[in-house]
Amino acid sequence: MNVLLLSMPDYFEHMPPIAVRMPNGALTSLAGNIDAHHQVAVADLILCHRSTRETVTRLVREFNPEVLGLSVMTFQRRTAGRIMDLARSLKPSVKIVLGGYDPSLAPEAYERLGADYIVRGEGEITFRELLRALESGRGFEKICGLSRREAGRWLHNPARPVHRLEDGDIRLPNRAARVLQGYTLLGRQVDVVETSRGCTYDCSFCSIIEMRGRNFYAYSFDRVLQDIRNARDHGARTIFLVDDNITLNVHRFMALCKAIIEAGLHKLDYFVQAMTSSIADHGETLAPLMHRAGFRYVFLGIENILQGDLEFLRAAAKNTARQKGSDRGNATLKAIRYLRRNKMYVVGGLIVGNPDDTRESIEANLAFARRYVDWPYIQHPTPYPRTPMAEHFREHGLITNERLEEYDGTTAVVRTEHLPAEEIEYLRWKAERWMKLRHLPAALRHDPWFVLGNASGMLTHTFRGCTLRSLLGLEDGRRAFERYKAIRRQERMYI
Ligand code: B12
Numbered sequence: 001m002n003v004l005l006l007s008m009p010d011y012f013e014h015m016p017p018i019a020v021r022m023p024n025g026a027l028t029s030l031a032g033n034i035d036a037h038h039q040v041a042v043a044d045l046i047l048c049h050r051s052t053r054e055t056v057t058r059l060v061r062e063f064n065p066e067v068l069g070l071s072v073m074t075f076q077r078r079t080a081g082r083i084m085d086l087a088r089s090l091k092p093s094v095k096i097v098l099g100g101y102d103p104s105l106a107p108e109a110y111e112r113l114g115a116d117y118i119v120r121g122e123g124e125i126t127f128r129e130l131l132r133a134l135e136s137g138r139g140f141e142k143i144c145g146l147s148r149r150e151a152g153r154w155l156h157n158p159a160r161p162v163h164r165l166e167d168g169d170i171r172l173p174n175r176a177a178r179v180l181q182g183y184t185l186l187g188r189q190v191d192v193v194e195t196s197r198g199c200t201y202d203c204s205f206c207s208i209i210e211m212r213g214r215n216f217y218a219y220s221f222d223r224v225l226q227d228i229r230n231a232r233d234h235g236a237r238t239i240f241l242v243d244d245n246i247t248l249n250v251h252r253f254m255a256l257c258k259a260i261i262e263a264g265l266h267k268l269d270y271f272v273q274a275m276t277s278s279i280a281d282h283g284e285t286l287a288p289l290m291h292r293a294g295f296r297y298v299f300l301g302i303e304n305i306l307q308g309d310l311e312f313l314r315a316a317a318k319n320t321a322r323q324k325g326s327d328r329g330n331a332t333l334k335a336i337r338y339l340r341r342n343k344m345y346v347v348g349g350l351i352v353g354n355p356d357d358t359r360e361s362i363e364a365n366l367a368f369a370r371r372y373v374d375w376p377y378i379q380h381p382t383p384y385p386r387t388p389m390a391e392h393f394r395e396h397g398l399i400t401n402e403r404l405e406e407y408d409g410t411t412a413v414v415r416t417e418h419l420p421a422e423e424i425e426y427l428r429w430k431a432e433r434w435m436k437l438r439h440l441p442a443a444l445r446h447d448p449w450f451v452l453g454n455a456s457g458m459l460t461h462t463f464r465g466c467t468l469r470s471l472l473g474l475e476d477g478r479r480a481f482e483r484y485k486a487i488r489r490q491e492r493m494y495i
C-alpha cells in the first residue's frame with residue numbers, strides 16, 4: 001500500500017521556522033516499523049508552512065496514498081481538519097488515520113472531523129497491525145489502541161500497554177522516507193533521536209501521564225548510538241534528544257554521555273530537556289560530562305520560581321535540590337550555575353499566569369528569566385485535554401478562550417484570579433522580546449554564518465507588530481501588542 005504520513009505546519013512563538021524546523025520523530029518511527037513491502041512517504045509540513053495547500057495537493061496527486069496518517073497536537077486540530085477535507089476532496093477513498101497527543105487524548109473530536117481510524121498512545125505496533133488488517137480486510141477488533149468507525153458507529157478497542165522498548169521490537173526510524181528537506185536549527189541540519197520514553201512525575205500541565213501512565217522505559221545504548229549515526233549519515237549536525245524526561249535516571253544519562261564520547265559521536269551538537277533537580281544534585285560530575293558529549297543548549301523545566309505556583313503545577317518535587325536525601329530548597333539556580341560553568345546555554349522554561357498569579361508574581365518570574373536564563377521559553381498554562389490543569393481551570397471558570405488553534409503555549413487562554421488573560425500575555429510578550437535580543441551575540445558566536453545571514457529576519461519575527469515609535473516609547477506598547485496579535489492570527493491560517 002502507499003502510505004503518506006504528515007505532521008502539521010503549525011508552529012508557535014518560540015520556534016519560528018526561520019530558526020527552527022525540526023522533524024517530527026513519530027512519523028519516521030512509524031515509517032520504520034511498518035512491513036517492508038509498503039511504499040511510505042513522510043512529509044513535515046513545517047517545511048512548507050506557507051504553501052501547505054499546494055504541497056499537500058502535490059503529494060496526494062504524486063504519491064496517490066491509500067492511507068494518509070496525520071500526527072497532531074491540540075493547537076493543530078483545526079489545521080488537521082482542513083488537511084483531512086483537502087485530502088478527501090482529492091482522493092475520496094483515502095483512509096485517514098490520526099495519531100499523536102491530541103487524537104489520543106480527545107478522540108471524540110476527530111470522530112466528528114471525519115477520520116477513519118484513530119491510533120491512541122504509542123503508534124508503531126498499532127499502525128503496523130492496522131495496515132495488515134486493511135490489506136486483509138479483517139482483524140481490526142484485535143488491534144489494541146485502535147479506535148475505528150464501523151457501520152456509522154465508533155468502536156474503541158482496549159488500550160495498548162506501553163512498550164518496554166527493550167527487545168528490539170521497535171525498529172529504527174526510517175529517515176529515507178522523508179520527501180521534503182530543510183530541517184534546520186540555527187542553520188545546522190537537525191534531527192531528533194529518542195533514547196527513552198515516559199516519566200514518573202505528574203506535573204499538572206503535562207499530557208504525558210494521561211497518554212501513557214507513570215513509567216519509564218529506555219532503549220539500549222547500542223540502538224541509541226545506531227540511531228544517532230543514522231541521523232548523522234542523513235546529514236544531521238545537531239541532534240535534539242526528544243525523551244520525555246532523560247534526566248529521570250541520572251546514572252543512565254551519565255553512562256549515555258560516556259557512550260556518545262566513546263563512540264566518537266560527541267562532535268555533533270546536542271540539545272536536550274532536563275529537570276533542574278537532576279542537574280543540581282549531580283551537576284558536579286554530570287555537567288562536565290554533558291559538555292564533553294556535545295550538549296550545547298539545555299531546556300530546563302524551571303516552570304516557576306515561586307513555591308505556590310510550583311505546587312499548583314505539581315512541579316515542586318522535580319525542582320527541589322537534595323543532598324543525602326534531605327531537601328535543600330529550589331534547585332534552579334544551582335542547576336543554571338552548573339550548566340553555564342560548563343559552557344552550556346540555558347533555555348529557561350517558565351509558566352506564568354497560574355490561577356493565583358498577580359502582576360507582581362509574574363514580574364518576579366520575568367525578572368528571574370531576564371537575569372538568569374540565556375534564552376527564555378516562557379509559556380502560559382494551557383488546558384490541554386485531560387490534564388489535571390485543564391480540570392482545575394474549568395472548575396474555577398478561568399478559561400477565557402476556547403479557540404484551540406490558539407492553544408500554542410504563548411497565547412494566554414486562561415485568566416488568573418487577579419488578572420485578565422490579555423494582560424498576562426502582554427506582560428510576557430513585552431519582556432521576552434528583549435531577552436531574546438540579548439542572546440544574539442551568543443548565537444553569533446555559536447553559528448556566525450547563520451546569524452549574519454538571518455539576523456534581520458529573526459529580529460523582524462521577534463519584534464513583529466513593533467514600530468520605531470513603539471520601540472522608542474513614543475507609542476503605547478499595547479498598540480504594538482494588538483498589531484502583533486493580528487499578525488499572529490494571520491500566521492495561523494496555514495490552509
Ligand atoms: C520533543 C518535544 C517537542 C520538541 C520537538 C517537536 C518535534 N518536532 O518533534 C519541541 C521542543 C520543538 C516541542 C515544541 C512544542 N511542543 Co512539544 N513535546 C515534545 C515531547 C517532549 C516529546 C515528543 C516526541 O517527539 N516524542 C517521541 C515520539 C516518537 O513520540 P510521540 O510524538 O508521542 O509519537 C508517538 C504516538 O503519539 C503516536 N503517534 C504520533 N503521531 C502519530 C501519527 C499517526 C498517523 C499514528 C498512527 C500514530 C502517531 O505514535 C508515535 C510513536 O509511538 C512531548 C511530550 C512531553 N513529555 O512533554 C511534548 C509535547 C508533544 N509538546 C507539546 C506542546 C504543547 C508543544 C508546543 C506547542 C509548546 C511547548 N510546550 O513547547 C511546541 C510546539 C511545536 C511547534 N510545532 O511549534 C505537548 C502537546 C500537548 C497536546 N495535547 O497537544 C506535549 C505532549 C508536552 C505537554 N505539554 O504535555 N516539543
Ligand code: SF4
Pocket residue numbers: 198199200201202203206207208209244245275301318
Ligand atoms: S517532569 Fe517533565 S515529562 Fe515528567 S510529568 Fe513533569 S513535565 Fe511531564
